[in-house]
Structures are given as C-alpha cells and as structure tokens.
Amino acid sequence: MSGRHGHGEFDLIARFFEPLSRAAPGAFALGNDGALLTPPEGASLVVTKDLMVAGVHYPEGEEPAVLARRLLRVNLSDLAAMGTTATAYALGLALPEGTDDTWVEAFAAGLARDQSEFGVALIGGDTVATSGPAVLSLTAFGTVEGEACLTRSGAGAGDDIYVSGTIGDAALGLRAVQGGLAVLPPGDRAALAERFRLPEPRLALGTALVGLATCAIDVSDGLVADLGHISERSGVAARIAADAVPLSEPARRALAGGEVEIADLMTGGDDYELLFCAPPSARGDIDALGCRLGLALMRIGVTGPGQGVTVMDADGQSLALARAGYRHF
C-alpha cells in the first residue's frame, strides 16, 4: 500500500489500515508494492470496482464509518450479482487536504466491522490528497468455481424475472436523509434512511443462484434501468407487473400518502437487491431458496422474444416512465 497523502500517511497506514490486512497473508502487511491473491485450485477470481464521490453519491458530512461500510457493501453487491464468494478488497482514498486522523480512524473502524461480517480482508491500496471532495475507490475480489459466474447475458425468452427483498426503499431513504418525507412517522424515515446508507449485499443469494439463475444484476441504477441492462445483454424483451414489485411497509405508506409514485420507486437506484432470471422449471428451487435464506424472492415478470422493458400497471396498461435511468443527487 503506497501513501502519498502528504501528512504522516505512512503512520496512518500502519496504525489504521494494517490491522485490516492481517487475515490476508498475501497483503504483506500492506508493506509491498502490491498484493498476492492465490485462488483455490480450479477457481477463478472475480473483480469489481466502484467509486463514490462526496456530494455526488453520498451527502457531505456523512459519518466516515458509514461511508466506509457503504463503499465496501456497494462493491460486494457487484460480487453477489456474479455469484461470487467475496474474499478481499483494495482501497483507493483521495481525501481532502487536512482530513484529520479521527476521520481516518473512524473510516477504518467501519471497514473493520464490515469486513468481519462479510469475511473479506484489506490487501492494499493507495491514499492521496485532493483539493476537491473525497473520492473513495474500492476494488473487490472474490472467487467462483471454474468460471461459473452469473452474468447479465444469459437470460432466454420465457424465463421468469425475480427480484430479492423490496424495491424503492433506498430512493426514499435518500429523500429521508435529505430531510424529506415529512408525512411519514420518524421510524419509517429512519428505516428508509438506513436502507440507503447501509445496503445489504446479497452474497449468500448470489452464490446459491449459480446453476439456478440464467442471469443476474444488482439493482444499483434502478429496477427498470437494470432490467434494461439484462434485456440488452441477453437479447430478450422483459415485461414486469408494477403491482408484483415488492414494496416495504414504509414504502407503501409513502405511496399511500402521495409522497411518491410507483414509477419513482421502480426507477430509483441504490437498492442493491438482486434482479435475476430463471426458467419456470426452477420455481420450486427458487421458492425453497428464499425460505432457506429468509429472503423474499418475488416473481415480477417474464422475458420474451424482442427487446426493451415494459412495465404493466394493475389495469394491464403499459406504465409511462419519466426516466428509465438514474441520476444521483
């Protein structure tokens, strides 16, 4: 791990980050130019990299421990979508000049907490100073047997479309973080905010879907946009029913209170649930898997020949979506 942060960075690395590398012998205690990753025999490595920018992907002033955990979880979610067992990560921090040790210590404490929860270790990285907002970069590593990973491109016409958990909470949570959703009870606002701040990477679901699902993606850009990625990469049309999309109780209350429209929930990002397809013959296995994991796996639509994503409302009409994509605040 190299550090060119400009104010005692070698101390910082040793004090706060080196302990995070102790479970990874190939990390060389962060005292090398790089790290060694030896996958188990017959396994492949899966690599993913996501950045977060202060003021773009999270509000300035967010707690550093939460930021650290969110950065890690967002990347682990990508590994989950590929059916990967997560093992390690490398960190790249461009921090505003004058960032104090307390901030870095709290950030490292957040990483320590989540890396023990998810079974990963820090293997290296870089810390530098920037005159702009913080830019947090993480590269996450995992393994799959052989080359058996899930991709976006395997869906066939006639597959069922599923999504895990509930959809739209993170988009509402972002509004709550920003002081919105005043009509909801404080408990609802807090629950939604937590869903935005600390998404749950569906790692156990991902690995269990290898051999069962034909494709998978994590819902980061929004349900409709991410289904669009599957549609495009797999060369199939996708049709989902709006009223089949699973919503949490707080989201239902926000909808009933006129705070939000169903289309906003289906195009909001950052849920980090898994969206996947499987043939109808797999329905029994997928129901059993949901029971085993204690996680709702809802069938929300079907694929067919053609292209594009259609969302049907309760009256069987195609729902107009103002935007399929995703814009950060």
Added chain:
Amino acid sequence: MSGRHGHGEFDLIARFFEPLSRAAPGAFALGNDGALLTPPEGASLVVTKDLMVAGVHYPEGEEPAVLARRLLRVNLSDLAAMGTTATAYALGLALPEGTDDTWVEAFAAGLARDQSEFGVALIGGDTVATSGPAVLSLTAFGTVEGEACLTRSGAGAGDDIYVSGTIGDAALGLRAVQGGLAVLPPGDRAALAERFRLPEPRLALGTALVGLATCAIDVSDGLVADLGHISERSGVAARIAADAVPLSEPARRALAGGEVEIADLMTGGDDYELLFCAPPSARGDIDALGCRLGLALMRIGVTGPGQGVTVMDADGQSLALARAGYRHF
C-alpha cells in the same frame, strides 16, 4: 463497468472503453458487474492500485493521452517490482463535471497505445462525476508462478544493492514541465520532461529478477526513501555511495550547472526504476541480465546488520539529506 458520470456515460463506455477490453474474454465487453480473471494453473495473481490526482500528481492541463499512459505505467511499475507478468487492469475515473467527449476519447487512445505495448487489457471499472479535480484510479493485475513474487522484505545483510537505469531524471523533468531548468539546452529539458511524463515500467527486468534478487521496489518516493522501505521491511541497514548512483547526461549537466544538488536527485520521486538487492554470488548473472535487456544495472551499495539508510559522498563522509521522503508539487 458501471458508469454514473451523468452525461451519456453508457455511450462513452461503449464507444471509447469497450474496444480496450476485447483481448480479455473475462471482461464481458464491460457489460457486467465485474470481470473474471482466470490465472494459469499454478499461478497467483498480483494486484496493485495507485491513484493520481490532477494538480497533485500531474499538472492540470496535461494531455489526456499522456495522463492515461502515465497512470497505467505507474501501476505496471508496481507489478514490475514484484516480478509480475502484467495481464489486465481496471479503471476508476472521477472526472470533473463537463469533461467533454474529446478528452475521454484522447484518454482512451492513450490507453490503447500503451496496453498494446505492455500486453494488458481493460477488464472493467467505473466512471463518475466530481465537483473537484480529476481523480484517476487504476488497479493492475499480473501473474506469477506459484507464489514466487519479489517483495521488499527479503534482503539479507551482505547483499549488494542495485538500481536500474538512471536516477533523478523525473524530479528534474517535473521542474522542466513547470518551466524550470532554464540553463539547460531545450533538448535536455524535453528529455527530462519525458522521463517524468512517461516513465518506463521495468517489467522484463522484474520477471527476470525472480529467483535472482532477494528483494525489489520501484523508485516512486525517491531512491533514499524507497531504500528505506527495503531497509525497514527486510530488517537490514543499507549504505550506498552517492557517486555510484547512475545519472543521465542531462542530469549531470544540471548538476554541473548548479541547478540541483546530488541529494535532490537521490530524494526526488517518480523515476520508476527498480531498486533491488542480490547476494554477491549473483553479480555475474545480473551483469549478464543487464546486457541482455540493454539496461544499466548499477551496483550502488551494500546491506549490513542494523537499520537505516546511509549515503556516502565521494570523500567517504555521510551525506546530509534535507528530506528522505517525497512531496508532490
């Protein structure tokens, strides 16, 4: 590769970056949450990650193609220091809002040029927008047989200390880029600037040193500071002779002209030469290796019991160094 850059980023990825991934089947044409890296049987992967920030690690306004190549080369240099065969890289770009397509196109063209020179391919990454200066993050991958990589920690007392190429050119080159070194002929200034802008990762040297060298590091923080890293990690003292440190002709002219002191050259960063140790029994092999590669491999000192780095001047006195470390401009 995910893109949340805010202005047509999916198009950018497809147009400019997807072609860079074509040599890597595990990159899934950048259309997946992550990439698959399958090391050859019995091999391990080596991972390294370095960031560059505009205005900190390079002057604002540097040509995007040069930036791209420098970012890649700096990371490949870390792989070289570990004796690695470079294979792939992932890219994380936080670009100022409003960065235009021309900039991205030129950046991608720089990558295309160097990835064919160094035999690597793009396997994924992330592009985001920032309100601050550009932050460029790269994670580079390579392979070693078994776990046979070079580290900083293997030097024993009585080893010879070597460095490749010439030292101090990049520190002078940075001054030239900033308009300094006016007493030198324009050709010298241009040559030195080029050494700063486009360092040469010593990949062939690195792989050849596996089994021959006891330790290695690339000179990024400065010769003395990087020798300090070896000293600390290996638990040995290091003593080098200032007049044995190889200097280029332009550097000699800068020294003779009083533009710079020898201590500045030995503490300046960014040379990206390899600094390594080997037992005296390896001298013949190392001389032969230098001949084969057409690269000067100079013996500049020895290790011994103890700790710390000492630089001896021509009179056998210990040279006072104002700073061992490294500060970017």
